[in-house]
Amino acid sequence: MRRDIFQAISDPTRRGIITLIAMQAMTPNAIAENFNTTRQAVSKHLRILTECEIVKQxxxxxxxxxxxxIEKMKEIDKWLTQFRxxxxxxxxQLDKVLSTMSADRQAIKEQKK
Amino acid sequence: MRRDIFQAISDPTRRGIITLIAMQAMTPNAIAENFNTTRQAVSKHLRILTECEIVKQxxxxxxxxxxxxIEKMKEIDKWLTQFRxxxxxxxxQLDKVLSTMSADRQAIKEQKK
DNA sequence: TAATTATGAAACCAATCAGTTGCAAATATA
DNA sequence: TATATTTGCAACTGATTGGTTTCATAATTA
Known part of the structure; x- marks a missing residue:
């Protein structure tokens, strides 16, 4: 049962919980009210999030x-760096291409004169 | 079988594949050589990544x-924005606290004089 | 043409997952 | 003290997962 943050955020309900409690701390009951599922199911999600240290009690x-x-969210950001x-x-490169095109057009313009 | 990018990156092998082919296109055989699994398993991962449009053939x-x-990776970045x-x-806020502390210390220093 | 190579897909399997129901423990309230 | 509330945990269930083995198809090479 080795869990990591990527597995933790793979479930849409868990992503919902993360977003919900990002700004203010909430009780399991209050959290569960926001989802179409039982309190016990939310409790299980909270256990997983706690195990991954994404959430504190x-x-x-x-x-x-x-x-x-919130610090744990930075791990995802860190992984994304390589793609960023x-x-x-x-x-x-596109910027370079565009400026080159621009220069070329300018050259054509100059040539026409 | 509705898949999204968060489910796609939840598997470590799939994250490995994503990183591997980020810089250069590769064949399934070549990709499979980098993982401790069969070519067929990699093929299945590639199918999932293709379904999610994270990968093109x-x-x-x-x-x-x-x-x-690479554009698809931006979706994760976009989701992270709220936490960023x-x-x-x-x-x-920490910055503000630190500068306030500094000002307080300065005030104490002044008082001591 | 026959053999080899590259690949995807189907069938199957054990493990895991997300959810439910039921229950026990601890705290708060009447 | 008796009752209600808040919560976590165990047992169970059906669905999904990642993996393997086997097979079919298409392209290349001898």
């Missing part, structure tokens, strides 16, 4: 408030 | 070259 009496461990480099390079 | 004779559809906003805000 804070007990207050008999209630437990769950909130997002590629699409930025392509963009720069 | 180009037939050359009896060989098929698979390459990354949070961690950047927190960073700015």
């Amino acid at each position: 804070e007990q207050q009496g008999r209630e437990i408030f769950y909130s997002l461990e 480099e590629i699409w930025e390079t392509r963009f720069n | 180009e037939q050359q004779g009896r060989e098929i070259f698979y390459s990354l559809e 906003e949070i961690w950047e805000t927190r960073f700015n």
